Amino acid sequence: MEIQQYMQTLGQQARKASRAMARATTGIKNQALLNIAAQIEESREVLKQANAKDMARGEENGLDAALLDRLELTDGRIDTMLEGLRQVAGLADPVGGITDLNYRPSGIQVGKMRVPLGVIGIIYESRPNVTIEAASLCLKSGNATILRGGSEAIESNQALAACIAKGLEDAGLPSQAVQVIETTDRAAVGEMITMPEYVDVIVPRGGKGLIERISRDAKVPVIKHLDGICHVYIDNDADLAKATNIAINSKTHRYGTCNTMETLLVHQDIAEKILPDLASVYTSLNVELRGCEKTMAILPVAIAATAEDWDTEYLAPILAIKIVDDLDHAIEHINTHGSHHTDTIVSENYTKSRRFLLEVDSSSVMINASTRFADGFEYGLGAEIGISTDKIHARGPVGLEGLTSQKYVVLGDGEIRK
Amino acid sequence: MEIQQYMQTLGQQARKASRAMARATTGIKNQALLNIAAQIEESREVLKQANAKDMARGEENGLDAALLDRLELTDGRIDTMLEGLRQVAGLADPVGGITDLNYRPSGIQVGKMRVPLGVIGIIYESRPNVTIEAASLCLKSGNATILRGGSEAIESNQALAACIAKGLEDAGLPSQAVQVIETTDRAAVGEMITMPEYVDVIVPRGGKGLIERISRDAKVPVIKHLDGICHVYIDNDADLAKATNIAINSKTHRYGTCNTMETLLVHQDIAEKILPDLASVYTSLNVELRGCEKTMAILPVAIAATAEDWDTEYLAPILAIKIVDDLDHAIEHINTHGSHHTDTIVSENYTKSRRFLLEVDSSSVMINASTRFADGFEYGLGAEIGISTDKIHARGPVGLEGLTSQKYVVLGDGEIRK
Structure with missing residues (x-):
């Protein structure tokens, strides 16, 4: 019950923040991305200390070498995160563009405006750099995000979350636009994927077992692929x-x-x-x-x-x-x-x-x-949150545009329906 | 168990027919639409006799006047169906168009091709003309369809189904591209919305109660709106x-x-x-x-x-x-x-x-x-299968394009990834 309340609160905050994100100008969103990069640069030592705790606990718990390698936050990997943030800041803003604005015989003009999806839930496993990758793509596309990383990376992810919150606030955006779940309780995932009132779409990144489980239980659309045969x-x-x-x-x-x-x-x-x-x-x-x-x-x-x-x-x-x-x-x-x-x-x-x-x-x-x-970078999307093999919504490599939707806009001059 | 097997068979047939529909040329699809119109024209008396049976049973069962009115197939309504079929034949084919085909630094060309969704399940209530409206839009957009009309219209819908099957066959398309469920057993709906291997999307048309129930239980994406406030x-x-x-x-x-x-x-x-x-x-x-x-x-x-x-x-x-x-x-x-x-x-x-x-x-x-x-015709979509208030996939009035998806196409000359 407590975890349910915690997730509901996160959801409400995300929904509220998503309204501010949808309004945010391209310049402010880019500033937030660069601020986050600056915060990470400043917090290098703090991040590595937090990561060292995760690594020590992982070794204690007998994680295998491959998992430990993916968990580690080296200077090189921090540099890659910084580079990624700057690249996303440099990408075109997908939000607000109006296409196909044409006059109709009634006199109204009808077109389609690209808009954020709202709140995106991301569920992923050990690599802490996914925290920054996912947060930056959701931020640039004007969405609020709730991130659920692997329990083995909890210290690293919390340290990164602090950098993100500071970067958002310094740009005048709500820090709750990106929330990293603070508990390792597995029930949090179950809650997140069953609150359609607060979460618009789930992007799971990880093994097939994780993704199958989430797809089966979700009451929210899931952007995913299971296999690559x-x-x-x-x-x-x-x-x-x-x-x-x-x-x-x-x-x-x-x-x-x-x-x-x-x-x-x-x-x-x-x-x-x-x-x-x-x-x-x-x-x-x-x-x-x-x-x-x-x-x-x-x-x-x-x-x-x-x-x-x-x-x-x-x-x-x-x-x-x-x-x-x-x-x-x-x-x-x-x-x-x-x-x-x-x-x-x-x-x-x-x-x-x-x-x-x-x-x-x-x-x-x-x-x-x-x-x-078959890759977002090779296709020219500039970045990739994942690949979808579903036919509904985004299909193939999913970049910024896949994290948006469209709404119809109608510009009139007092027209009424005859 | 029997109804499950029946629906599985329908699903398998629809999936198979959907491959032929995806390949069908614009000319052949248009011919099928015009053939169906010709069949309906020829079968006017048969249709009205079938409808009279539905009306008589409806009156016996005490259906209210508004429902009986919606159920009735008059000559005027048959004419409207014919006109609708001809209009859909005249609409541009949404399938096969390739957009944004651009060269990438690697040498490959990447673009997006519009493709059918596959198999669309339509669930609706008393009006038999929806059978023709829905079938024609799904046919034109290259999809196979499974239609589930109201039990009160079963005779009318079966008679229309016969016209559709003949029209498809005469154009060289599989008659199973449009299947009307022959049983009034309510369990058929439960089966249809939980077979993602055979049905790609569900479009429910009807009251809020019906749509809520379907959305809650479906294991397949649903294109819908609940309220219009x-x-x-x-x-x-x-x-x-x-x-x-x-x-x-x-x-x-x-x-x-x-x-x-x-x-x-x-x-x-x-x-x-x-x-x-x-x-x-x-x-x-x-x-x-x-x-x-x-x-x-x-x-x-x-x-x-x-x-x-x-x-x-x-x-x-x-x-x-x-x-x-x-x-x-x-x-x-x-x-x-x-x-x-x-x-x-x-x-x-x-x-x-x-x-x-x-x-x-x-x-x-x-x-x-x-x-x-806010209407597909007023927006220039030419037709409308419904209105979606969801953010994933189609949003607003849903026309032919909303019944399609896109796939990435890559044209190369032997390029490999470095």
């Missing part, structure tokens, strides 16, 4: 050099990212020509290959893929390979087994490329480019 | 003639529509000047006036408003009137008590009008125009 389809009309480069880059540029290829589809007419060379590159990079029966016949190095492989996001140096009959077979496989994230065709054929673009039902569909490009 | 704010810098026209039209043009004004806000400095004349017009039109204390002092005809009045959608010839201190007070009242639907300021003052436009958090915000303009 991305495909490269090498068509029989592919340029072999492009196909090789793209297939290698899409898998091996980084293994743990959501836009990494997990399944390679190859047209049956080109498989014998391209697969042996490709396989030797993968093998030299220690990528384990799992293939369909036809693939096994061409690549002795491959082990047999099971039905489960086609639905698996490995996030590891493992690749599933399937030989398909034709384009239809490839599209059918992607739409059935993919996660609607990012899929590429490699082909020189106009008609087949065009069909792939139209018919693959994913948030990013590519021709002759690496799946690794 | 719309305001007109007459500023002290208002043109009196414009203010009078707009205040009268916004309330009395139609009483039962969601964009009708329910509360009139008047600046204290202009109240004595404008309210008596306005009140006499309202009174002559038999509109009951309920006022705040200050209003009561000016208008003896008004009865005392209670706290509840400010939060009530009357849908009737009743108007709440409140005298406010200033613009801030008006905006605060609207954002607190309104339903984020449609609100108008009447003012000649630039700065105050601009602030109202920016700060009122509603799906339609107007200057010097009647709230009654």
Whole structure:
């Protein structure tokens, strides 16, 4: 009951602050971002001390090395935060722009104005730099934010929250425009995702388990993706050099990212020509290959893929390979087994490329480019709060515009409806 | 269990048909719309016979006169359906357009392609013409649809479904692109709103109770509005003639529509000047006036408003009137008590009008125009499936574009990520 009241209070404060944020001019929002950077710069030692407490507690609690690494706030990472804040200050303000303002026969002018969403709840895990990334994007897009970081980073996040509050106040904005939840009680998340009167949208960042749980229980819209089961389809009309480069880059540029290829589809007419060379590159990079029966016949190095492989996001140096009959077979496989994230065709054929673009039902569909490009920075959004594979609201990499909505504006001169 | 299986089958068929619909060319979709019109024209007598069965059963079951009127399929209403189908065929196809296709430093071109949502579930009450309206908008926007009409209209809806199926087939599209649920079992709704694997979005049309129930239980996004508590704010810098026209039209043009004004806000400095004349017009039109204390002092005809009045959608010839201190007070009242639907300021003052436009958090915000303009046709959308007061996805009147999403498209020439 106490936690419920605490979250309700945070929600009310956020709703109130969101009104001031929606009104805030671009100049004032940018000033707040630069103020926060200045506060962090000044508080370097305080931040590192707070982080040291988190690290010590994490070690005591037996966190594994990977988690401890993500938790650590080094000078380099603080510099990256500062750079991020300055970059967001430099981005165009998405709020207030009016588009498609046209006269109607009745005499009224009708257009659409871009407006903030209101209050955004962010739920994330150990990395404390997400506190600054998320807060800066929500601030720039005119939203109020409630942040819920991992319990293992609570000291670091509270220290960062103090810098944010000071930066907002110094710019004349309400410090409650960004609130970091002060308790590690897990019930806080349950409350936050079920108060639609105070929270307009939830952005969860973290493992699939966390995101599934939140999506299931939320009474508020959730901007999310669960899996990144991305495909490269090498068509029989592919340029072999492009196909090789793209297939290698899409898998091996980084293994743990959501836009990494997990399944390679190859047209049956080109498989014998391209697969042996490709396989030797993968093998030299220690990528384990799992293939369909036809693939096994061409690549002795491959082990047999099971039905489960086609639905698996490995996030590891493992690749599933399937030989398909034709384009239809490839599209059918992607739409059935993919996660609607990012899929590429490699082909020189106009008609087949065009069909792939139209018919693959994913948030990013590519021709002759690496799946690794599916990213807010690479797309020119300037920043990214996450990637959405849902069809409602933002889809694909979500930047500042994805944190806004639109409202209709009508300019009249006394018109009434006949 | 049987109904669950039935709905799962409908869902699977809809998902499959949605792929064909997403690929369908503009010409074929338009042909299907015109085919459906031709089928309805040919089946006039069959439709009227089916409708007569619904009417007879309705009378037996003691439906009230208003419901029976909405249920009836007259020749005039059939003509309106035909006209609607032809109009939708004439609208621009929202699907496939690519916007903002720009080069990035990496060499790739990134843009956004407009795509159908997939499968749309529509839940509505007695009027059988909604079957055609909803089906035609979903068809034109490249979606598959599952329609659930009122049980009192089941015979009429099945007869219309047969026309739709024939029209689709004759155009070479899958008849399962539009499926009308054949059972009146209420459990079908519960199933439909909880199968996100087959249904992408739900559009409920009907009373507030229905929509609240659906929103609460749905595991699928819902495009909706609950209330239309719309305001007109007459500023002290208002043109009196414009203010009078707009205040009268916004309330009395139609009483039962969601964009009708329910509360009139008047600046204290202009109240004595404008309210008596306005009140006499309202009174002559038999509109009951309920006022705040200050209003009561000016208008003896008004009865005392209670706290509840400010939060009530009357849908009737009743108007709440409140005298406010200033613009801030008006905006605060609207954002607190309104339903984020449609609100108008009447003012000649630039700065105050601009602030109202920016700060009122509603799906339609107007200057010097009647709230009654908040409508898909008046806004130039060509048609309307409903009005959304949510901030996620479509907001305000929802036309064809609101039934679509976007995906990123990337055109490359073999680029890989460095």
